[in-house]
Amino acid sequence: MSEVTALPNGWQLIVGLEVHVELATKTKMFSASANRFGDEPNTNIDPVTLGLPGALPVLNQHAIELAMRIGLALNCKVQPCTFHRKNYFYPDLPKAFQITQYDHPLNVDGHLMLPGDVCIGIERAHLEEDTGKSTHFGGSSGRIHGSDYSLIDFNRAGVPLVEIVSRPDIRTSEQARQYVAELRSILLAVGASDAKMEEGSMRCDVNVSVHKPGTPFGTRCEIKNVNSIRSVGRAIDYESRRQVDVIEGGGTIRQETRHWDDATGRTETLRTKEDADDYRYFLEPDLVPLVPDQSWIDAVRAALPKLPAARRQSLSELCGVDKDGESAFVVVERGQDDYVAAVVAAGGDPRRAVVYVQQAFAEQGATPKVPAKDLAALTILERDSKVTSTQAKTLLTDLIEAGGGDVAAMASKRGFEALDTSAVEAMVDAAIAAEPGAWQKYCNGEEKALGALVGAIMKSSKGKADGKVITALLQAKRP
Template sequence: ADGFLALPSGTVVGIERAHLEEDTGKSTHVGGSTGRIHGSDYSLMDFNRAGVPLVEIVSRPDIRTSEQAKEYVAELRAILEAIGASDAKMEEGSMRCDANVSVHKIGTPFGTRCEIKNVNSIRALGRAIDYEARRQIDVLDSGGTIRQETRHWDDAEGRTHTLRTKEDADDYRYFPEPDLVTLDPSAEWIESVRQSLPPLPAARRAMLQELTGYDPQSEAVIVAVERGQHDYVKAIAEAGGDPVKALIYVTQAFAEAGAQPAVPPADIAALTILERDNKLSATQAKTVLAEIVANGGGDAVAIAAAKGFEAMDTSAVEAMVDEAIAADPDAWAKYCAGEEKAAGAIVGRVMKASKGKADGKIVSAIMQSRRGS
């Protein structure tokens, strides 16, 4: 009862309990316009998974917003995947989520809660909570009262429907399984299990933060950890690659490759150095990366040479920037006035003139220097 889950944002959600249950079955609702229980003609019961064990994890009422709820479920899912407890695919039913929603004014007790079922994705969870909170507020504002009930989330309609009135928690009739003895694990056993666990998502994010300097909540870090690509990024860095560019390359180029891309880390490492040292522009590096990925590896230097890629002299880039400014004085005036989007027109002219060989970062730096900021 003293468990908790610390979220990346710093929110701490208490864990009331985690207990084993047996699955009962699956309902299929036939007829109607949506195939949901609401409006269906009849329901079919599938007991093929009856008796399959499942773990129910019950959180405490520490979650205050739909965003926190989504973050909590995402972190819990990532942990279950990391330790191998489940593939946690909500869309396939291997991980399910029910949400209890209540509203109250600041300084007043919690309101009557309603349980929402049929939430099959993290996105649906956020939508369902937002809708249900708004529904309850509207009921209370109109002078009504909230009934404790179970409600069905209809993702197509974007709303909840009443399934059944709900008994109080004390009326759930929890009782122990008579054929199973009570478990009382020792502190030593718990610690041994803790030590045997692989790095959890929080530790993986911390590793990437130390490696790259990126915030643990940055999109690139979160994506790499969710895909299980953190160790691959680390391997590229250990092979002498630039860690920041390694993280960017991996999250952009290996969207479908999973945790272990086939490309040797050293091949990616070599490419990151070429771009870092301004021997390739970002556009050129992206082209080389695509070929390396397509071939399952490759010599970045050789590929760049075969394509005629070479670093442009800074003075040549400066001349192109000056020509672009002269060709589009209106865009330059807007940029100098602080309209950053106007820079795109100037950069575009330079990239066209250089046939993509100019490095965008160098172009931007020259423009900032010309502007005096």
């Protein structure tokens, strides 16, 4: 990943993240209409969603269990909890309040580990409901300021959310990206959410402040509209620089909410927090306490799958890849690590199995159609230099298109006959004789001359000689 840009003059970045995730339930948090993205507007509505008089909320048991899975996966304490009303007037909440958890949330005091044993505290992971979706019309910006009117779709209103609040333990934008990526991976692994940032089922609010070590934390600004892992890093880099510039220019940072504009790469003031804590929270009188007993918690814990960090560790041990590297991360996040293990169990070359799956199986899901034994056969063909790595890539594409098959037969059908080492060696000797100038330069230590020799031999073999074999032979022959 990209390098971390340090702040100037000894300033230290402090970041805390609030991540909202929509839970993968069939129905809403407090009512039985569908929780489904992409439906026609206002086709998943009911009296509770619309805040009609007399409608009463009832907790969705599955939502509670998914929230408990999140809490347990994040090493939280799962505790008895209550629900509150957060009162405010905004048309995407027809009740004029959001039901959320306030002083007694379901999950508290957890942590999440980042690569390099960096521990990020989790303050809480509480349940609440999503709002409806507003679209602003008129005006110039398409945003709320200056619009003429808004249209509201309540399909999303009442969809179960868990808000995961980190402690302000994050010190670099790179850590913030890692945190969001790891959290997303965990949410997918436990089946709590589809965690699609581009569809809004996972949303990040980023709290940024700066200070000099040894002094209290500075005033923080909250950044909204950060819709990708890359934007998390960019928004933090921009905002922390802005705060340092303001302070060093003699100004002060106001506590405010700022909007991230991905196109311009800047944050701008959305609203100041003068009215903070004017939500007049009070206990939701229509809901009784939620008290998960130990046997319920134990059952949810027992059903938790192996988590991504442990699975990356296993994959690393099996295949010799870096547990904190990209291939382990990607393969585990897609849930394809069991498949890689099956390829290895079928006699496949472990490292090639990981690389093939990472590079070519992005669309295959957790259970690729290609039988593990067929992919294993391909890794062995390449490992034993029966086909070149370029030919192996072509065969991999063939294999995926056909959904499996006899790889050796596919290779001969394509004319990918093996050139054994003695045949390649004859070509290498011929090339040395034909290109004495290049050979002399290579012998004199000019590594660049190697490329010309390898290219000439590959060409004369019509692509049937493996570049790695040629290179090894040339190196062996160099005096």
